[in-house]
Amino acid sequence: MLKIIHECGDNRAKDRPMDEAFDVGARLKQLRLSRGLSQRELAKRAGVTNSTISLVEQNNVSPSVSSLKKILDALPVSISAFFAGDEPSQPQSFYRQGELTEIGDGQLSWQLVAARRPDRRMSIIYERYPPGADSGEEMLEHDGEEGGVVVAGQIEITVNGEVGVLSAGDAYYFDSRLPHRFRNTGDEECVIVSASTPPTFSDAGQEQHHA
Known part of the structure; x- marks a missing residue:
């Protein structure tokens, strides 16, 4: 069952080197629609309720790492691709x-x-x-x-x-x-x-x- 964390939105923003918080809901919806899945179908594949997918896409709740992974596995999409984007980058030796x-x-x-x-x-x-x-x-x-x-x-x-x-x-x-x-x-x-x-x-x- 999805673990809901109500207070995490502002914290995520502070952890990211960008002006605005990452839009988890919009990203999940974009990936779901690109695969032709309804909220009901994605929920069935992930083993969660329809309302869970809806609430996450509306950014009304934020899933824990394990719960988000469960949803993304149903697409399937890696956690790194979810947050970083799907385009690969050129290999480099050092990272700030x-x-x-x-x-x-x-x-x-x-x-x-x-x-x-x-x-x-x-x-x-x-x-x-x-x-x-x-x-x-x-x-x-x-x-x-x-x-x-x-x-x-x-x-x-x-x-x-x-x-x-x-x-x-x-x-x-x-x-x-x-x-x-x-x-x-x-x-x-x-x-x-x-x-x-x-x-x-x-x-x-x-x-x-x-x-």
């Missing part, structure tokens, strides 16, 4: 902070490196979780492996029912096909630098979603 693509949900920030690189074979993400933020009530599952190092703060990670609380300097590495979830249960922002390969979380069409 403003060139990273925000794929978070406004409550948490996930900034993806080289989102539109056509031959990208891994995902590197700069993650920021304010107190209380989490990746969604539904567990994430996708092909590949992922790992990361906590740079600051504290994070609670659940992997296949096992719960670990990591602090700055601690690290994790697991099979991404196992159901997993990230939550900041502390009272300060948590910062993580993570990597996954293949980049199946943000590249739909190659992944299998089990939620």
Whole structure:
């Protein structure tokens, strides 16, 4: 069931290097119509209610990362393509902070490196979780492996029912096909630098979603 976050619109705007907030509703509607899908059909494919799709397209609610991924998998469209646009960019070696693509949900920030690189074979993400933020009530599952190092703060990670609380300097590495979830249960922002390969979380069409 879709997790709704009512207060995330302004936060998403602050995380993006642009004057206006990203229009999630308009982008979802444009992709849905380009594939000839009704709201009812997309909702059926994604396993959510018709009203959920309607509310998201009207920007009346904002889905968590896991819930948005579930909807995009039904199109299918990758999270990185959703936020970065479908046109690939020329490969480059260096990226300034403003060139990273925000794929978070406004409550948490996930900034993806080289989102539109056509031959990208891994995902590197700069993650920021304010107190209380989490990746969604539904567990994430996708092909590949992922790992990361906590740079600051504290994070609670659940992997296949096992719960670990990591602090700055601690690290994790697991099979991404196992159901997993990230939550900041502390009272300060948590910062993580993570990597996954293949980049199946943000590249739909190659992944299998089990939620």
